[in-house]
Amino acid sequence: MARMQSLADATPPIALGALDGRYRPVIAPLVDHLSEPALNRMRTHVEVEWLIHLTEHEVVPGVRRLSAQEQTALREVVETFGPDEIEEIAATEKVTQHDVKAVEYFLKARLQQIAPAEEDRGLAELIHFCCTSEDINNLSYALMVKGAVDQVWLSAARDLVGQLADMADDLREVPLLAHTHGQPATPTTMGKELAVLAHRLGRQLRRVAGAEYLGKLNGATGTYGAHLAAVPDADWQQVSRTFVEHLGLTWNPLTTQIESHDWQAELYADIARFNRVLHNLCTDIWSYISLGYFAQVRGQGSVGSSTMPHKVNPIRFENAEANLEVSNALLDVLATTLVQSRLQRDLTDSSMQRNIGTALGHSLLALDNVRRGLAGLDAAPEAMAADLDANWEVLGEPVQSAMRALGARGVPRMEAPYERLKELTRGRRIGQSELVDFVRGLGLPPEVQERLATLTPATYVGLAPTLVDHLARSGGVERTEDPTGVGPA
Structure with a gap:
């Protein structure tokens, strides 16, 4: 093969990494x-x-x-x-x-x-x-990370959680066949399931928003040695504390040459945990799309597959998964490395902290992809209803539970309710008629018989619609405007 021209000599310079190249507009x-x-x-x-x-x-x-x-x-x-x-x-x-x-x-x-x-x-x-260099650097990094988290990352994350909460509210009444261990299970609603994820994400956001950013200014080994030698009559601890607090940070009174970075480890662990919950959201939405519970709105001119014209791939959620994994790999290594320092100082932290932007950048990119992915979804209640109607056996749970409650009160003929429903439903598909015949043959009190005979998989959702309201009562999330803009996957 002929020698190729070097791209490293191109003007303007070509970015090596995706964040400063393909995805630059998102993380700018x-x-x-x-x-x-x-x-x-x-x-x-x-x-x-x-x-x-x-x-x-x-x-x-x-x-x-x-x-x-x-x-x-x-x-x-x-x-x-x-x-x-x-x-x-x-x-x-x-x-x-x-x-x-x-x-x-x-x-x-x-x-x-x-x-x-x-x-x-x-x-x-x-x-x-x-000052030692670390006096300046630790304060600078604390202010930089605080600004990036408060002004950029948290803003994007709150928008996402607000968007998810809006979806949960819109779909609160839409019945959904649950799948535990991948098997048909007690029905819920799509809104309630999205509310669970919004609630989890919102809780992590409150932890991130409450983060403490520490700083120090106490010299080469944290002793104020030079300070005291230069001006022995000054109250250097008070001077240091008031200066750090003037910057909007929390004063750390006891350090080596470096501020210990424990606050960074705590913050990155919380952001990584948010990322992991968001990853869970991506895999669940991907699965719902696969089951046909969501249809993806086709963007103008978008291509799902280069060879299969019918396809619209869930690329936003897959892209987000990959970026969340990269972000967490970096956040985890930052958190574990930054809390370590040989004796009073080594420079490991100096090199490591230069990757903070990359760690947050991949998380920010994932947030952007999930927002646009959610904005491109239309719920398909008819598909959810079809799966519910094909799985009447999930009503074995309420029937046997009602039988157990009656048996506990001494109502006759309620022996072995679990085993009788197991014989009726396990390994078998039953329909409405089989279930209703079974219920009417149990000798139940009339009001109980009527309640169970008229129950359907679509109405057996318990308090699911009402549970969505816990999003507001638990501190709420900020609502979002409709996301706009199109970017590369």
């Missing part, structure tokens, strides 16, 4: 939070706020406060952080071979423009004052 909102430039922007933010905090609280004696105009100008460096700043920091890092130091030098240069007076030159020494 995460770029503002979890990309490498986003990390440098957040480092700049933390460094700016640390400088302002030190001067505002006069922590270092003899250093003047920054004026309101200077504080605004420094914060504008963060707010206007864009391609030029990204390029400048990258160029500096090629020289320093250290990412956090490059941010420090970048900000010192900006401060010289904001406060150019000769007597203000010493202010630059308070940028990154008494």
